[in-house]
Amino acid sequence: MTTTDEYEICSDPFDPKCVGPCTIYRPGAEPEGAKRFLEKFRGKEEDMIHNYTRDEEYYLIREQIKKSQGFDVDFSMFRTLFDFYPSILDESHSRNYPWILDESHSTMNQETGRDYFGRLAKEAIARYNDRDRTSFEVVEVKKAYIYKGSRYTYFITFVVKNPCDDDNQTKIFQAKVRNVLGTEIVHSFCRQKPDQQVKC
Incomplete structure (x- = not known):
């Protein structure tokens, strides 16, 4: 039986079910592979129409995650690479983006x-x-x-x-x-x- 609280996004950092996005790479500090990954879903940074501060991006992604319960986030708004990100469905993450997954994620x-x-x-x-x-x-x-x-x-x-x-x-x-x-x-x-x- 699914309870209502399972649908809610937990933001308590001490709860193992917490979904609180953190920065993996700041804009301009990401390695080339991470930059290519970002461009897959938001385009080149110089072509972006949004220019939010890091704090604004953090607030926006948290709000979108909470409002949609994690299912609808507009990643085209963000220059920052967070640890909440979209899958590139038609690619192997380990081949193209090995820095995203750790060894325990073998499947x-x-x-x-x-x-x-x-x-x-x-x-x-x-x-x-x-x-x-x-x-x-x-x-x-x-x-x-x-x-x-x-x-x-x-x-x-x-x-x-x-x-x-x-x-x-x-x-x-x-x-x-x-x-x-x-x-x-x-x-x-x-x-x-x-x-x-x-x-x-």
Whole structure:
């Protein structure tokens, strides 16, 4: 049974479930690999239309994480690389961005983000189906965010189809998953994105 507090973003730094973004690299101090990574989702720094201070960026990312419960953040606003960042779904993080993942994160090192988070989304929807007696199937992963705190926490947004629907409409679902010690996967919750109507 999922409780309401599992949806909330914890900001207590002494709680292992805390999601409090911190700076990995300040603007201009990042190595070349980190700069390329940033450009994948926000473009070149000189082309950015926003020019917030570090404090303003920190406030904005915290507010977006809290408001969306970790699922909707506009990373194009930030020059800073935080430890809460998007997955580049069609690339292997270990090959292209080895400085992001530590050695304990061996499972994701072998797969693209799309494969890894697709597998976790299928596990999450299977648990949801068992609990709610539904039969949703994962179509694709839309996006995934990674929080690299004391453990990895993933915020996965994905598309499902409902075989019970004659019109085969798709729905958006969200799952929050924790990777403990690099090998143990803990599914916090899986839900339809708020403000959608889903029937089966």
